[in-house]
Amino acid sequence: xxxxxxxxxxxxxxxxxxxxxxxxxxxxxxxxxxxxxxxxxxxxxxxxxxxxxxxxxxxxxxxxxxxxxxxxxxxxxxxxxxxxxxxxxxxxxxxxxxxxxxxxxxxxxxxxxxxxxxxxxxxxxxxxxxxxxxxxxxxxxxxxxxxxxxxxxxxxxxxxxxxxxxxxxxxxxxxxxxxxxxxxxxxxxxxxxxxxxxxxxxxxxxxxxxxxxxxxxxxxxxxxxxxxxxxxxxxxxxxxxxxxxxxxxxxxxxxxxxxxxxxxxxxxxxxxxxxxxxxxxxxxxxxxxxxxxxxxxxxxxxxxxxxxxxxxxxxxxxxx
Amino acid sequence: xxxxxxxxxxxxxxxxxxxxxxxxxxxxxxxxxxxxxxxxxxxxxxxxxxxxxxxxxxxxxxxxxxxxxxxxxxxxxxxxxxxxxxxxxxxxxxxxxxxxxxxxxxxxxxxxxxxxxxxxxxxxxxxxxxxxxxxxxxxxxxxxxxxxxxxxxxxxxxxxxxxxxxxxxxxxxxxxxxxxxxxxxxxxxxxxxxxxxxxxxxxxxxxxxxxxxxxxxxxxxxxxxxxxxxxxxxxxxxxxxxxxxxxxxxxxxxxxxxxxxxxxxxxxxxxxxxxxxxxxxxxxxxxxxxxxxxx
Numbered sequence: 266x267x268x269x270x271x272x273x274x275x276x277x278x279x280x281x282x283x284x285x286x287x288x289x290x291x292x293x294x295x296x297x298x299x300x301x302x303x304x305x306x307x308x309x310x311x312x313x314x315x316x317x318x319x320x321x322x323x324x325x326x327x328x329x330x331x332x333x334x335x336x337x338x339x340x341x342x343x344x345x346x347x348x349x350x351x352x353x354x355x356x357x358x359x360x361x362x363x364x365x366x367x368x369x370x371x372x373x374x375x376x377x378x379x380x381x382x383x384x385x386x387x388x389x390x391x392x393x394x395x396x397x398x399x400x401x402x403x404x405x406x407x408x409x410x411x412x413x414x415x416x417x418x419x420x421x422x423x424x425x426x427x428x429x430x431x432x433x434x435x436x437x438x439x440x441x442x443x444x445x446x447x448x449x450x451x452x453x454x455x456x457x458x459x460x461x462x463x464x465x466x467x468x469x470x471x472x473x474x475x476x477x478x479x480x481x482x483x484x485x486x487x488x489x490x491x492x493x494x495x496x497x498x499x500x501x502x503x504x505x506x507x508x509x510x511x512x513x514x515x516x517x518x519x520x521x522x523x524x525x526x527x528x529x530x531x532x533x534x535x536x537x538x539x540x541x542x543x544x545x546x547x548x549x550x551x552x553x554x555x556x557x558x559x560x561x562x563x564x565x566x567x568x569x570x571x572x573x574x575x576x577x578x579x580x581x582x583x584x585x
Numbered sequence: 586x587x588x589x590x591x592x593x594x595x596x597x598x599x600x601x602x603x604x605x606x607x608x609x610x611x612x613x614x615x616x617x618x619x620x621x622x623x624x625x626x627x628x629x630x631x632x633x634x635x636x637x638x639x640x641x642x643x644x645x646x647x648x649x650x651x652x653x654x655x656x657x658x659x660x661x662x663x664x665x666x667x668x669x670x671x672x673x674x675x676x677x678x679x680x681x682x683x684x685x686x687x688x689x690x691x692x693x694x695x696x697x698x699x700x701x702x703x704x705x706x707x708x709x710x711x712x713x714x715x716x717x718x719x720x721x722x723x724x725x726x727x728x729x730x731x732x733x734x735x736x737x738x739x740x741x742x743x744x745x746x747x748x749x750x751x752x753x754x755x756x757x758x759x760x761x762x763x764x765x766x767x768x769x770x771x772x773x774x775x776x777x778x779x780x781x782x783x784x785x786x787x788x789x790x791x792x793x794x795x796x797x798x799x800x801x802x803x804x805x806x807x808x809x810x811x812x813x814x815x816x817x818x819x820x821x822x823x824x825x826x827x828x829x830x831x832x833x834x835x836x837x838x839x840x841x842x843x844x845x846x847x848x849x850x851x852x853x854x855x856x857x858x859x860x861x862x863x864x865x866x867x868x869x870x871x872x873x874x875x876x877x878x879x880x
Binding site: 281294404408409523530560 | 726732
């Protein structure tokens with residue numbers, strides 16, 4: 266019962282976040298100086314032509330009416346119409362979204378797969394040379410500029426060594442198993458850029474939490490019972506150290522999505538981020554707005570899932 | 586009694602916490618080098634006109650590598666990249682410091698306000714949580730594109746989406762302090778809220794604020810570079826992100842490594858130096874990590 270209450274509270278917060286995101290973008294677009302009407306209606310148009318276009322896009326109605334209409338349309342999955350391409354924004358973006366999900370999802374999984382053992386290594390060799398090295402690496406990794414990492418990887422492994430393709434997400438004329446292999450080869454470099462970027466946060470957080478956990482009494486008890494250190498670390502301490510690390514996933518998601526926007530730009534990866542880059546040049550506000558709403562929704566859903574996982578993992582949350 | 590007076594004189598002879606922190610900081614070579622680097626970058630930003638001519642127009646030598654005439658090489662229009670990086674330091678620093686200052690003011694107000702006025706805490710905390718969970722870069726892109734790219738727009742946009750992180754850190758630091766007995770004592774004496782906040786709470790959280798200034802500024806530099814890299818930089822001034830944007834847009838990136846390397850290096854140096862200074866300051870301030878025998 267407590268878990269149900271916890272879950273519904275989280276769901277409520279997710280919905281609130283989403284409503285906030287949607288409302289902020291709506292009012293920003295209408296109130297900021299960059300008038301969307303000017304972006305579609307060029308000054309050389311006649312007055313009636315201009316009004317016709319504004320009416321077509323529903324921009325001539327009062328703000329409150331537009332807001333309610335916008336929310337209603339959103340609930341039906343309608344994100345408006347692209348100014349430039351005159352096709353629904355939802356169509357433009359939904360075809361891009363899977364690529365962004367593949368990129369960020371794989372980056373998260375690889376980060377955890379490499380980051381957890383590194384964090385454990387640093388914590389168990391606390392104060393040693395290896396620990397220092399991992400810590401410095403973590404700090405430097407977090408301070409890197411995403412495009413810098415992407416460009417460096419693209420240069421080394423794409424242009425110089427020629428191991429991986431330098432752009433795109435899949436080759437044109439491949440089918441079946443070969444298509445998967447092609448996808449994987451295109452995924453390696455952008456995914457690696459994101460891993461470099463965020464792994465430091467995970468390693469450093471896990472290191473601190475694991476060191477704290479290893480100092481707890483239950484670990485002393487386990488050692489006193491004669492449990493080998495390996496068992497103390499992996500069975501006793503790590504389980505508890507992982508809980509706060511789960512929270513980090515939620516905190517890092519927004520950051521990861523931002524990194525994906527820049528990475529996709531560099532590798533011409535056809536995700537939502539690349540769509541953002543293309544729309545910036547064309548001042549296609551509905552696409553920019555839709556992309557943000559879509560990414561915010563993805564983050565909210567992912568956050569909800571990590572919260573629920575946390576609730577299932579930690580009995581204290583269920584009891585509270 | 587004599588023991589007590591000995592103790593008193595011992596206390597009087599103790600150096601102030603600030604001077605002790607400074608002494609410990611000076612003993613950390615990495616922190617000192619990083620601080621020196623930051624000072625150097627600030628000097629470069631201030632003295633940009635003395636170091637290099639403002640890069641403009643077209644040059645004859647298109648895409649030549651680093652040489653004695655062009656230390657960092659030239660870009661696809663023959664402009665000197667060294668000059669671009671030097672002038673870019675100015676924009677990046679201005680945006681970083683400006684956005685950081687603005688974000689700190691708002692973040693500290695919300696963080697301390699939330700911790701001190703319990704009735705506001707729920708609403709402010711929820712608001713900060715919501716802001717923190719949103720993907721900020723796409724939102725910054727939308728706002729910057731709408732408002733039109735300029736240095737002042739960038740400062741405001743980056744600050745508006747950076748303060749929640751400051752508020753979160755400051756609030757968590759201020760929470761235990763508002764429950765301390767000297768704060769209660771001040772209330773009992775009838776001190777007004779403003780006086781307690783300025784005299785007791787703010788000084789207690791000031792070390793966190795100092796670290797936040799540096800960290801927020803370096804993040805703001807990264808945000809500015811990111812926006813400029815996507816084509817949302819101020820078109821009338823150079824920035825490190827703009828140089829990378831030009832390299833990417835013109836396709837110079839794949840043939841001429843120097844177009845991307847030097848601006849990237851500048852960003853890396855600034856952010857790593859800022860991070861190291863923040864870490865060294867934290868270590869020097871913390872008696873447990875200070876390693877000078879005094880607690």
